[in-house]
Amino acid sequence: MIRLPIVLLFSAALFSIGVYGVLARRNGVLVLMSIELMLNAVNINLVAFSQALGSLAGQVFALFVIAVAAAEVGIGLAIVILIYRNRETINIDEVNLLKW
Amino acid sequence: MTGHEYAFILLALIGTVAALRVVTARNVVHAALYLVVTLASAGGAYLLLAAEFVAWVQILIYVGAIVILFLFGLMLTKAPIGREALDNQRRGAAIVVALAILAGLIFLIQDAFSWDGPKIEPRTGGAAAVGESIFSRYVLPFEVVSFLLLAALIGAIVLSRRDDLT
Numbered sequence: 001m002i003r004l005p006i007v008l009l010f011s012a013a014l015f016s017i018g019v020y021g022v023l024a025r026r027n028g029v030l031v032l033m034s035i036e037l038m039l040n041a042v043n044i045n046l047v048a049f050s051q052a053l054g055s056l057a058g059q060v061f062a063l064f065v066i067a068v069a070a071a072e073v074g075i076g077l078a079i080v081i082l083i084y085r086n087r088e089t090i091n092i093d094e095v096n097l098l099k100w
Numbered sequence: 101m102t103g104h105e106y107a108f109i110l111l112a113l114i115g116t117v118a119a120l121r122v123v124t125a126r127n128v129v130h131a132a133l134y135l136v137v138t139l140a141s142a143g144g145a146y147l148l149l150a151a152e153f154v155a156w157v158q159i160l161i162y163v164g165a166i167v168i169l170f171l172f173g174l175m176l177t178k179a180p181i182g183r184e185a186l187d188n189q190r191r192g193a194a195i196v197v198a199l200a201i202l203a204g205l206i207f208l209i210q211d212a213f214s215w216d217g218p219k220i221e222p223r224t225g226g227a228a229a230v231g232e233s234i235f236s237r238y239v240l241p242f243e244v245v246s247f248l249l250l251a252a253l254i255g256a257i258v259l260s261r262r263d264d265l266t
Contacts, residue, residue, distance in 0.1 A: 002108050002148065004218045005209055010112035010145065012205035014119055014138070016198045021123035023194035027186050029173045030128060033135050036166065037119055040142050043158075047151045051220045056233040059154050059225055060241075063234070066154075066161050067245045071252035073166050077173040078259040084177040093188050 007048040015041035028080040028090040032073060039069045108148050115141030127181050132170045139163050151225035 014037055021034025043062045050058025084090050118137035125131040139162040146155035180186070234242050 001102050001219045001221070002105050003216060004220055005213050005215055006105065006108060006112070007145070007149070007220070008209045008213075009206070010108075010115065012202060012209065013112075013116045014142075015205065016202035017116070017119045017123055019201055020194050020198035023197060024187050024191045025123065026188040027128060027180075029170060029177065030123075030131055030186060032173075033122060033131060033170060036135065036162075037122065037138065040139065040162075043154075044142060044145060047146055047149055047154055047225075048220060051149050051151065051223050051225065052218055054221070054223050056224070056229060057238075059151050059230055060233050060238050062151075062154050063157060063230070064241060064245050066157055067249060070161055070166060071249055073169050074256045075252050075259070077169055078256040080173060081176055082259055088178075090177050 004048060004052050007044060011041040011044040011048070014038070014044070026091045026093050028083065028092050029077070031092060032076045032080070035076075036069060036073070039065060104148055108145060111141045111144045111148065115145070126186065128174050128186065129171070132167060132174060135170070136163055136167050139167070149220060149225075150223060153225060153227045153230045 018034045018037035046058040046062040118134045121134040143155045143158040
């Protein structure tokens with residue numbers, strides 16, 4: 001028997017840490033890792049509400065989120081490696097060709 | 101407070117501290133290894149919430165596959181060491197935004213539920229029940245996800261192939 005707000009608090013902490021990582025990191029791979037932290041926070045919420053409401057839909061969608069996250073990491077790392085091959089850097093603040 | 105709850109709070113603390121280390125580590129490989137700790141503690145949290153199948157999928161896909169992909173990505177790119185090389189100049193603004201989001205979420209949570217709010221009953225979450233649900237009610241989203249995975253696979257191959265190999 002776990003109280004629901006405790007689970008939601010854990011997920012809120014993970015989400016805001018992920019937001020900090022996305023905003024403060026400049027290495028492309030580390031930004032992708034922070035995005036994974038945020039997706040995990042969402043998954044924890046989905047599973048917690050699924051168990052609290054007694055419906056399996058939340059767990060099924062948590063599985064879908066995991067699959068989409070795997071696809072996203074594959075494409076994201078392919079893009080990062082392509083940028084590294086072309087620009088010799090993966091610092092995303094130096095990749096500003098489309099900025100203005 | 102029950103034993104389950106103490107175990108969950110312990111796992112949550114471990115996961116939060118490891119997540120903080122992920123976003124503050126000065127060595128990218130250490131960040132990836134701390135990410136393993138965070139993901140594994142999330143898997144443990146799923147087990148405590150009795151979502152058995154999601155927990156094992158989390159361990160298999162996240163810890164087994166995604167972290168390995170991250171490590172490959174780090175090895176194939178030059179990974180500098182040190183805070184200045186890994187963080188940008190707007191760290192202070194990022195801290196403010198993250199704390200504002202955390203405060204907003206905590207306000208919403210305590211607004212919607214009191215702190216000794218609804219308890220989570222351990223309900224079904226085994227592979228049989230989840231599989232039956234996926235392949236009966238959610239079979240169309242399942243097919244869409246498999247098509248997305250195929251598209252991502254082809255996209256990754258096209259992106260990382262060298263152009264002179266036609």
